[in-house]
Amino acid sequence: MRKIFWFEKNFFLGLLGFFAALILQIKFNPLFGLKINFVLMALVVLALFLDFFEVIFLELFGVFVLNWQPNLSTETIIFFLLPAAISLIKKFLPGQIWFNGLLLIILGVLGFYYFSSLGSFLKNWPEAFGGIIATIGFGFMIFFSFYSIQDYN
Amino acid sequence: MLLSLIIILIFLVFLKPDLGWKIRGFINRGLEGDVEGMNRLAAENENLKVQLVLLDQVKEQIPESSSGYISAFVFTYYPFSLKDKFLIDVGTNQQIKIGQPVVLPINKKLDSKNAEGILIGRISTVFDNSALVQTIFDKDWNLKVKIGKKGEPSLLKGGSTPKLTVINKEAKIADGDVVYNADPNFPFFYALGEAADPKFSSDQVFKEADLSFAYDLSRITIVYVLK
Numbered sequence: 495m496r497k498i499f500w501f502e503k504n505f506f507l508g509l510l511g512f513f514a515a516l517i518l519q520i521k522f523n524p525l526f527g528l529k530i531n532f533v534l535m536a537l538v539v540l541a542l543f544l545d546f547f548e549v550i551f552l553e554l555f556g557v558f559v560l561n562w563q564p565n566l567s568t569e570t571i572i573f574f575l576l577p578a579a580i581s582l583i584k585k586f587l588p589g590q591i592w593f594n595g596l597l598l599i600i601l602g603v604l605g606f607y608y609f610s611s612l613g614s615f616l617k618n619w620p621e622a623f624g625g626i627i628a629t630i631g632f633g634f635m636i637f638f639s640f641y642s643i644q645d646y647n
Numbered sequence: 648m649l650l651s652l653i654i655i656l657i658f659l660v661f662l663k664p665d666l667g668w669k670i671r672g673f674i675n676r677g678l679e680g681d682v683e684g685m686n687r688l689a690a691e692n693e694n695l696k697v698q699l700v701l702l703d704q705v706k707e708q709i710p711e712s713s714s715g716y717i718s719a720f721v722f723t724y725y726p727f728s729l730k731d732k733f734l735i736d737v738g739t740n741q742q743i744k745i746g747q748p749v750v751l752p753i754n755k756k757l758d759s760k761n762a763e764g765i766l767i768g769r770i771s772t773v774f775d776n777s778a779l780v781q782t783i784f785d786k787d788w789n790l791k792v793k794i795g796k797k798g799e800p801s802l803l804k805g806g807s808t809p810k811l812t813v814i815n816k817e818a819k820i821a822d823g824d825v826v827y828n829a830d831p832n833f834p835f836f837y838a839l840g841e842a843a844d845p846k847f848s849s850d851q852v853f854k855e856a857d858l859s860f861a862y863d864l865s866r867i868t869i870v871y872v873l874k
Contacts, residue, residue: 529728554656
């Protein structure tokens with residue numbers, strides 16, 4: 495596979511996408527009144543294209559910077575487990591990569607909200623719904639950006 | 648190479664979480680100007696409005712507000728959606744307890760007895776040397792408040808745009824009316840913000856309004872925890 499600097503092309507581009515998502519999440523959230531989980535989406539998408547340990551590295555970096563209390567919160571643990579699980583199961587999924595990608599993005603976001611803050615979601619679903627749709631939209635965008643530059647030949 | 652980095656990151660996540668908070672703080676505030684100063688001015692403005700309201704009311708009948716506080720630095724903010732909390736650098740070792748009010752300070756005179764400022768949240772979880780603050784932007788936050796000089800009662804419901812709800816439909820609420828605490832669990836007459844865009848509720852039974860703020864909560868670096 496082609497290399498950029500010292501890295502494989504995919505990992506290098508993944509690093510760029512991940513750090514862009516990290517800056518967006520920290521610096522520009524909420525965006526237009528919507529809180530978007532940029533980093534979670536970047537990791538879910540990258541889990542489809544990168545090797546398992548590359549995903550683990552990015553996840554740990556995300557946990558290190560985004561963890562917000564001395565203990566690991568439920569959200570942080572789910573944030574770590576979701577992309578890792580996707581990276582493990584992706585080879586066993588039937589269907590085209592684009593279909594699996596879109597499905598996993600939707601399931602990933604819904605799974606994160608379900609396991610981390612279902613109570614808050616049910617209390618304020620109209621507002622939360624907008625954030626979920628925006629997060630899925632960002633996931634689709636980054637997925638197709640990555641998908642379009644893959645060498646499938 | 649990658650495995651070594653993974654091991655280093657595991658070490659950092661568990662043993663040096665504060666380093667991650669500093670990196671986040673740098674990204675969040677690194678290139679900005681005197682946001683803290685602007686927030687302080689906004690808080691001062693809100694407090695002046697409350698003082699004007701106080702002049703029109705019977706101050707003697709109001710319970711005495713807090714007589715002391717602990718100043719704290721903000722470590723980091725909740726990074727995901729649906730909750731609005733932040734971590735401060737004081738905890739059990741500094742006698743912090745769950746439920747204590749947290750205010751955005753007006754001045755930095757740490758020797759003054761009373762903390763003046765805007766009520767922004769309460770302590771929700773306490774660790775040894777840190778504590779989580781649930782803010783009024785958290786969707787699980789509810790608070791009894793009063794609006795304007797006439798002290799129209801209302802229920803503040805938290806969220807990314809906090810709402811003033813169940814206001815009497817006869818009440819005269821105007822844009823810019825100061826909103827202050829009326830909940831006995833917190834000190835009275837601490838400002839929260841200003842009423843904005845008052846209108847009838849969808850069922851026409853009550854009035855409701857938005858709560859507007861002149862400060863940016865996501866850029867705060869210093870808060871007071873009231874004793």
